[in-house]
Amino acid sequence: MELTNEQQQILNGEKGETMAKVMQTLVLYGQTFGATKMVPVTGEMGHLVTSFGLGVMKPVYELMDKLIADGAVSGQKFTVDPRPLDKNVPSDILKNLVFRKFMYSAQEPYDAQLEKLGLVDKTGYTCTCYLDQVGNKPKQGDVLSWAESSAVVYANSVLGARCNRNSGIIELFGSIVGYVPYFGLLTDEGRKATWVVEIKTSTVPEAQVLGSAIGMKVMEDVPYIKGLTNYIGTELDEKTCAYLKDFGAATASNGAVGLYHVEGLTPEAKEQGEDLIVKDPRTYVIDDKELARVKASYPVMWKNPDAAPKLCFVGCPHLSLEQLKDWTEQVSRGLKARGLAKVTVPTVFTAAPGVIEAFRQLPQAQTLKDTGVVLSYICPLMYMNNPLAGKMPVITNSNKLRTYTTARYYPSAEILDIITGGGRK
Amino acid sequence: MNVFQGRPVIPGTAEATALVSHGGFNTLASYQKSLMFGDKTAKCGDQNNPDLYQKPMAGTALCLPQTIGSTTGGMVLYCAHAMERSPACLLFAGHIDSLAAAGAVLSHVWTNRPLPTVDCLGEEFLNTVKTGDRIRVYEDGKVEIVSRP
Numbered sequence: 001m002e003l004t005n006e007q008q009q010i011l012n013g014e015k016g017e018t019m020a021k022v023m024q025t026l027v028l029y030g031q032t033f034g035a036t037k038m039v040p041v042t043g044e045m046g047h048l049v050t051s052f053g054l055g056v057m058k059p060v061y062e063l064m065d066k067l068i069a070d071g072a073v074s075g076q077k078f079t080v081d082p083r084p085l086d087k088n089v090p091s092d093i094l095k096n097l098v099f100r101k102f103m104y105s106a107q108e109p110y111d112a113q114l115e116k117l118g119l120v121d122k123t124g125y126t127c128t129c130y131l132d133q134v135g136n137k138p139k140q141g142d143v144l145s146w147a148e149s150s151a152v153v154y155a156n157s158v159l160g161a162r163c164n165r166n167s168g169i170i171e172l173f174g175s176i177v178g179y180v181p182y183f184g185l186l187t188d189e190g191r192k193a194t195w196v197v198e199i200k201t202s203t204v205p206e207a208q209v210l211g212s213a214i215g216m217k218v219m220e221d222v223p224y225i226k227g228l229t230n231y232i233g234t235e236l237d238e239k240t241c242a243y244l245k246d247f248g249a250a251t252a253s254n255g256a257v258g259l260y261h262v263e264g265l266t267p268e269a270k271e272q273g274e275d276l277i278v279k280d281p282r283t284y285v286i287d288d289k290e291l292a293r294v295k296a297s298y299p300v301m302w303k304n305p306d307a308a309p310k311l312c313f314v315g316c317p318h319l320s321l322e323q324l325k326d327w328t329e330q331v332s333r334g335l336k337a338r339g340l341a342k343v344t345v346p347t348v349f350t351a352a353p354g355v356i357e358a359f360r361q362l363p364q365a366q367t368l369k370d371t372g373v374v375l376s377y378i379c380p381l382m383y384m385n386n387p388l389a390g391k392m393p394v395i396t397n398s399n400k401l402r403t404y405t406t407a408r409y410y411p412s413a414e415i416l417d418i419i420t421g422g423g424r425k
Numbered sequence: 426m427n428v429f430q431g432r433p434v435i436p437g438t439a440e441a442t443a444l445v446s447h448g449g450f451n452t453l454a455s456y457q458k459s460l461m462f463g464d465k466t467a468k469c470g471d472q473n474n475p476d477l478y479q480k481p482m483a484g485t486a487l488c489l490p491q492t493i494g495s496t497t498g499g500m501v502l503y504c505a506h507a508m509e510r511s512p513a514c515l516l517f518a519g520h521i522d523s524l525a526a527a528g529a530v531l532s533h534v535w536t537n538r539p540l541p542t543v544d545c546l547g548e549e550f551l552n553t554v555k556t557g558d559r560i561r562v563y564e565d566g567k568v569e570i571v572s573r574p
Contacts, residue, residue, distance in 0.1 A: 025534045032434055032526045049496045056460045059507030060500060063535060103461060147496040167499025167527030184523070219449075220491075220522065256449075256493055256522065301472065385457060404454060404495065 001027055001181070002037050010177060018070035022173045029170060030181020038179035039186065042143045043161060045120065045136045046078030046175035047129050049147035050168040052382050053084075053110030054103060060169070061106060064113045067176070074118030074175040079129035079136045081148055082318065082350070083107075084382030088374050090311060090346045095388050103386055118175065125377060126352030127151055128245065128318040130159065133354035140267050143186060145174025149256075150249035150317045150400065156259040158236065158244050160267035162186045165220075165258040185258050191268065193224035193261055193277045200287045204231035206411045207243045208399040210286065211250025213294040217284050220256040224277050229264045236265065238322040246398075249317045253400040301406035307393040312343075312419050313380040313407065315350030316398035324351055324359050324375075327416075328368040334420030335371060342372035343419045345395070353377045373419075381405060429550045433566035434521055435529045437541030441513035443558040443570075444485035446476045447551060449493030452501045452524065455482065459510060460501070467510040476556070486560040487512035488551060492525040502528025507536050514562050517544035518551040543568055 003011065011027065013020040030038065050060070067073060084104050091099070100107075120136070127148055129136035138144055140160030146152050147166045155161040164184045166174070174180040184190045195218045199205060205228075214223055232240050244262070251257035261269040261276050268276060314327060327349060335341065349368070351359070356375055359365055368375060380396070383389055384405035394407040395415060402409040410418065417423075451471045458470035459482075466481035492498050502525065505511040515521075515529060521544040529542040543566045550568070554560070559572040 021534055025530055028530045028534065029523075029526055032521060032530070033523070050500060054461065056463070056508075057500075057504050059504050059536075149496050152496070165496060165523050167524045167531075168497045169500045169503065169531055170527045171496075253494070256491075299473070386461075387458070404451075 001031055001035055007038050007179060016070055016072070018066060018072045019177070022072055022176050025170070026173055026177065026179065026181055030183060033181070033183040035181035035183040037182050039143055039182045041076070041145045041174055041178050041180055043138045044076065046074060046076050046118070046171060047136060047146040047148055047151050048078055048080040048168065048172055051081040051083055051125055051379065052104060053107035055105035057106070061110060061113065063169070064117065068113065068116045072176050073116065074172065075178045076118065076175050077120040078118050078175055079120055079124040079126065079134065080114060081125065081127050082377055082379035083125045084379055086376045086378040089348050089376050089378050089383060090374065098386055098388055117172065123353040126318050127379070128320070128352050130154055131320055131352060131355060133321060133358045134352050135354070143180065145171050145180050147171035149252035150245070153248040153252045153258055153260070154245055156185055157248055157261065157266050158241060165256065191222065191259060191276070193222045194281055195221055195223040195284060196277060196281045197223045197225045197284045197286060199225065199227035200285060201291065202288055205286070205291055207247040208250045208397060209291050209295050209411070211247040212254040212399045213286055213291060214260070214284070215251035215253065215255025215257050216294065218255060218257060220258065222259050222261070223257070224261045224263065224269065224281070226263045228262050234264050238320065240265070242320045242323050245317055245320065250399040253403045298402060298409055300408060302393050302408060303391065304393070309345045309395045309418065310392050311394045312345045312347040312415060313350065313394065313396045313398065313401060314347065314415065316380045316396065316401040318355065319349060319351045321355050321358055324349060324355065325362070325364050328364045330416055331371050331373060331420060332367050334416055338421040340421050341370070344421045345419045347419050348374045348376050348378070348380070350376050350378055350380055427570040429546045429568045431516070431543040431546035431566040431568060433564065434526065434544050435533045435539050435542040436564050436566070437514070437539045437562070438564055439486065439514040439541045439562040441484060441486040441560055443554050443556055443560045444477065444480060444482060444487050444512070445551065445554055445556045446474060446487070446489045448474055448476065449491055450474070450487070450489045451494035452492050452498035452528070453495040456501050456505050460504065460508070465510060467505065482512055483510045485512045486514050486516060486562065488516045488554050490518050490551060491522040496524060498524035499527025499531060503531035503535065506532040506538070506540050511540055514541040514543070516546060516550070516562070516568055518546050518548055520544055
């Protein structure tokens, strides 16, 4: 790999041994993918995936201590994925003991490490860092050093920024040295679509199932999606962006998609059209039957498939402000229609601290509180990733949460029906 | 054919018993439980992976198409390696993915023990190798199935 004088000096140890090892890691990582150079990180802020202080991950915390002690901290501020704990989320004594004493016993010291490394502030914990209320929103063409699959796919696809699907620690290293290896989704060639996906459904496809179907089919490839604007329009307004947020998260978690193009909608597809498609792409046609097939393929991980749901999570990835308002309206209306005051399944809506703050200024905040729904900044995935929560019958409209945990997926309309007293079909 | 030539991502030698995953290896789901509860054999906790679920992973020759799942993957692999619970080597049929590459490189640079990693071994490798086979990995990326139980 050809390095600039400055990059070579860092690698040679002129900024210390630790900085040299950080650079060595990035160079070796890039060489694995044939990168010929390192390019500057031009995005204003970073985003890290690791927000949880799992007590057992000592080697990670020791590495962070070494970075801090040797002054190898991030040159840019960063946001980070949501926290794993929130006392407002329904729990019990045993779970709290497991969460705080065994699993996330390193949370406080790790939070302190993040602050020293460059965390923007205490409100910077969310997977939807790109929302206006959070403020880590890259511009088209910005080169990023991010991780968190749902944020990376959103930044690449909806915002037109350039970022690879980096791992935890690698993304921090890019923010520390200010350079990332040039390969994959950073290059024009790597952003070309090798799949054409044609949407031919009778109604607007459920974002989370459509994303799941495409992710499972194309895995880490780039799809060019035709026909979706017939259902979701050609403007990147708040509603459409929220749809793409949930859709993208499913493509990235059910597969490994880091970038998709939607014909007539996403920035590069609008500018370049079918020039983005490679010669002789593979094709995938999605109709109602195909979506039904994909949805029916999800395994039910509950011990008792007929159990009554004990908890419901909505907001993985975190909800946007518009989604929060919309869900509040729908839950309130659904309960009124059945003559109920409170949701019939303990339910948690999750959103970024900044979005929650903005929502609390609105009259809908009281409406939501009255329904009994808990509003939290927690990461549902981190909550579910423990043996006790894993045994609970939890429902969700998130395909990402379904993929990584024992939570059971239902489309949003069915979730709404279940939590407002309609029961499970 | 019992010898396969791949690309040494992290060169090194190893001899270990094969553990074969035909589906994507979800690093976080596989390792979370064993890291959390002090299981030094690192039994795979990914219930979505029928090839590996509940099988010990530490010290094996892990043969796989690619890793999938959370972008914490590379960090988890590094952590497992630093805690001496990683496989003895990683053997990929296709090109290594960015998360596994991160784990292999982090282990190489930040621990004193490299994690020999070979990719581009070809589809035939995964079609041939079976869990329980004895595997030898050479510095130049050559992988040999030396015996079968």
